[in-house]
Amino acid sequence: MFRRVAIIGIGHSKFGVRQDVNVNELAFESIKPAIEDAGVDKRDIELMVLGSVGVWYEEPLPVVSIAEYCGLSGVGLLRTEAACATGSAAFFTAYSAIASGQIDVALVVGVEKMREVDTLTAIELMGRAGCYLWEFHNFGITFPAYYALHATAHMAKYGTTEEDLALIAVKNHKYAAMNPNAQFRKPITINDVLSSMVIAWPLKLYDCCPITDGSATIILASENKVREFKVDTPIWVAGIGYSSDTVNLSKRSSYVGLYPTVRASQMAYRMANIEPKDVELANVHDCFTIAELMAYEDLGFCRKGEGVKLIRDGEVEVDGKIPVNVDGGLKAKGHPIGATGISMIAELAKQLRGEAIERSRQVAFRKYIALAHNVGGTGHYCYVTILKR
Amino acid sequence: MLTIPTLKSKPINLSYDIPISRTKQFWDGLKEGKVLATKCKKCGTLNFPPAADCPNCYSSDIEWIPLSSEGEIETFTHVIVKPQSFQEYEPYTIVIVKLKDNVRVLAWLTDTLIENIKVGMKVKLQVKKSQEGVLTYEFTPI
Numbered sequence: 001m002f003r004r005v006a007i008i009g010i011g012h013s014k015f016g017v018r019q020d021v022n023v024n025e026l027a028f029e030s031i032k033p034a035i036e037d038a039g040v041d042k043r044d045i046e047l048m049v050l051g052s053v054g055v056w057y058e059e060p061l062p063v064v065s066i067a068e069y070c071g072l073s074g075v076g077l078l079r080t081e082a083a084c085a086t087g088s089a090a091f092f093t094a095y096s097a098i099a100s101g102q103i104d105v106a107l108v109v110g111v112e113k114m115r116e117v118d119t120l121t122a123i124e125l126m127g128r129a130g131c132y133l134w135e136f137h138n139f140g141i142t143f144p145a146y147y148a149l150h151a152t153a154h155m156a157k158y159g160t161t162e163e164d165l166a167l168i169a170v171k172n173h174k175y176a177a178m179n180p181n182a183q184f185r186k187p188i189t190i191n192d193v194l195s196s197m198v199i200a201w202p203l204k205l206y207d208c209c210p211i212t213d214g215s216a217t218i219i220l221a222s223e224n225k226v227r228e229f230k231v232d233t234p235i236w237v238a239g240i241g242y243s244s245d246t247v248n249l250s251k252r253s254s255y256v257g258l259y260p261t262v263r264a265s266q267m268a269y270r271m272a273n274i275e276p277k278d279v280e281l282a283n284v285h286d287c288f289t290i291a292e293l294m295a296y297e298d299l300g301f302c303r304k305g306e307g308v309k310l311i312r313d314g315e316v317e318v319d320g321k322i323p324v325n326v327d328g329g330l331k332a333k334g335h336p337i338g339a340t341g342i343s344m345i346a347e348l349a350k351q352l353r354g355e356a357i358e359r360s361r362q363v364a365f366r367k368y369i370a371l372a373h374n375v376g377g378t379g380h381y382c383y384v385t386i387l388k389r
Numbered sequence: 390m391l392t393i394p395t396l397k398s399k400p401i402n403l404s405y406d407i408p409i410s411r412t413k414q415f416w417d418g419l420k421e422g423k424v425l426a427t428k429c430k431k432c433g434t435l436n437f438p439p440a441a442d443c444p445n446c447y448s449s450d451i452e453w454i455p456l457s458s459e460g461e462i463e464t465f466t467h468v469i470v471k472p473q474s475f476q477e478y479e480p481y482t483i484v485i486v487k488l489k490d491n492v493r494v495l496a497w498l499t500d501t502l503i504e505n506i507k508v509g510m511k512v513k514l515q516v517k518k519s520q521e522g523v524l525t526y527e528f529t530p531i
């Protein structure tokens with residue numbers, strides 16, 4: 001049988017435009033606090049898994065570079081890629097190595113330096129991250145356009161409006177204002193969203209997450225080590241699910257949701273032996289406002305097509321039925337692609353320990369169950385991770 | 390504004406030579422005004438984008454057949470903020486269309502006003518020459 005695995009340390013850098021640091025220095029900003037938080041010696045770490053998509057920064061072998069910079073050369077090293085779900089894929093890799101009995105302590109770091117290239121080049125690189133030959137080469141699709149195609153379909157089928165989507169942006173900016181690590185710290189209004197420039201209709205500037213630099217780190221350990229290290233509040237990995245979909249959007253049969261979210265979440269719920277209604281806090285993949293709306297539905301927090309009710313009725317606020325992205329989400333905390341999944345899971349661990357930065361967004365748990373939903377590309381990859389205190 | 394000190398890296402110019410030997414019929418078909426898909430001779434699966442190997446049964450025994458030219462818009466978007474390599478273009482409309490033979494195609498929709506475009510609208514697929522003079526395929530209203 002698999003061994004139980006717990007989160008014993010977390011670290012998080014400030015997200016934003018971080019041209020004040022290089023990739024090594026940015027990773028250090030979350031690795032150091034995570035090791036300190038875990039109370040381990042860096043010699044206890046057996047495996048270091050890096051989640052980073054790269055290409056926007058100069059180092060082609062970042063995990064080797066970061067390991068040297070953080071005095072970790074010698075440990076097992078590897079890097080994962082799962083587009084925007086890279087961080088969760090790194091987490092899953094380290095989790096599996098411990099659960100299987102191969103190792104006892106792993107460090108998972110997600111880092112992205114996206115602001116070393118100009119904005120149009122970043123848009124180009126992200127747009128190519130679908131099917132280059134059949135979607136980008138002749139048709140110049142962009143990342144916002146991929147999700148805009150879903151927004152248009154959702155609006156046509158369920159009557160979802162641009163105002164509904166704006167409510168999600170307003171909510172996430174509100175919580176980012178309470179999170180010192182977030183890229184954006186200013187609350188916005190519905191009118192700010194609706195009057196912002198169109199990027200890919202129906203999505204406007206404020207429907208889109210920013211381009212972000214940032215890093216986040218988690219230390220994972222086996223149950224034996226949790227006891228040996230006398231960890232106060234281990235946060236247990238209760239379930240992990242994963243799935244994928246076609247690279248070409250045209251190979252899919254529907255655009256009102258992401259099937260990989262449905263499949264990955266059902267797998268994770270089964271493993272954790274819980275139902276969607278048991279989840280007390282979720283960090284979902286809101287790279288665009290429509291993505292958060294589809295996540296409510298595909299994760300089973302409501303029925304398909306009824307996601308707008310949750311946002312209209314305030315059920316996804318910190319004191320609602322199912323708080324979602326009360327750290328600001330990708331939308332306003334920022335989305336450093338490879339770091340995002342680790343940031344989501346680290347944030348949930350912090351909340352489950354009752355240590356949310358700024359008490360105004362601390363969730364009151366009863367069952368102590370939280371869920372991270374991390375999508376790569378446009379549902380190309382999906383990972384769902386369930387944590388329990 | 391505060392300037393942050395940085396060091397400029399050596400530039401690289403990346404461009405790939407993409408092999409098309411096994412889908413050459415598709416590119417030749419465009420020259421004849423046809424948009425071709427592949428059909429697996431063993432299991433009958435119709436594939437677009439064309440595939441030289443059948444993802445369903447792994448047979449490489451395929452035939453090339455023209456796609457049905459009519460279909461309905463399933464979803465669309467207007468791209469206003471364009472990538473670096475499309476800066477020379479005016480904003481464009483991308484649609485996903487379900488054709489009569491049940492295959493979906495993603496391409497531009499041209500020759501219509503943005504405000505007229507609706508999900509469910511009937512369109513036809515045709516070969517066109519891009520602004521850069523390269524053969525491609527697009528949808529236009531019926």
Ligand SMILES: [Zn+2]
Binds near residue numbers: 433443445
């Ligand atoms: Zn076949």
